[in-house]
Amino acid sequence: MKMGNNKNVLVHCFEGKSRSTTVVLAYLILQKKFTLSEAWKLLKKVHPRTQPNNDFGRILLELDKKIHGKISMKWMNVDHLCGKNTGKSLFTGETVDDSKRGMKGKRSVV
Numbered sequence: 001m002k003m004g005n006n007k008n009v010l011v012h013c014f015e016g017k018s019r020s021t022t023v024v025l026a027y028l029i030l031q032k033k034f035t036l037s038e039a040w041k042l043l044k045k046v047h048p049r050t051q052p053n054n055d056f057g058r059i060l061l062e063l064d065k066k067i068h069g070k071i072s073m074k075w076m077n078v079d080h081l082c083g084k085n086t087g088k089s090l091f092t093g094e095t096v097d098d099s100k101r102g103m104k105g106k107r108s109v110v
Contacts, residue, residue: 017049022056029063035072036064 013019021043028039043050052060057075065071 015049016047017051018053018056021047021050022052022060025050025052025060026063029060029067033067035068036060037072040073 011020011024024043025036025039028034028042029036032039034042040050054075054077061071061075064073
């Protein structure tokens with residue numbers, strides 16, 4: 001994503017689909033005055049894996065309403081698709097047990 005003075009900014013999290021995308025969506029809403037719907041469409045175009053979890057989704061919807069006076073889109077409940085905190089990806093469903101590598105929990109491989 002291009003920022004002021006034509007400089008790029010890398011925003012990343014473990015899988016690059018929930019936390020980091022939530023930060024980018026919130027930035028677009030707060031700083032660039034996009035609606036959530038506009039920000040979502042832009043981000044999905046350049047980063048198709050975008051899928052903030054439901055808790056982040058609720059926060060983004062509240063932010064959309066606070067900034068623009070209404071909610072601009074409906075949120076797709078991802079918890080019912082992959083199970084809350086199961087570590088299953090919406091894309092492959094494959095999980096990796098990170099505890100074998102000294103890390104906590106499981107994560108998805110996409």
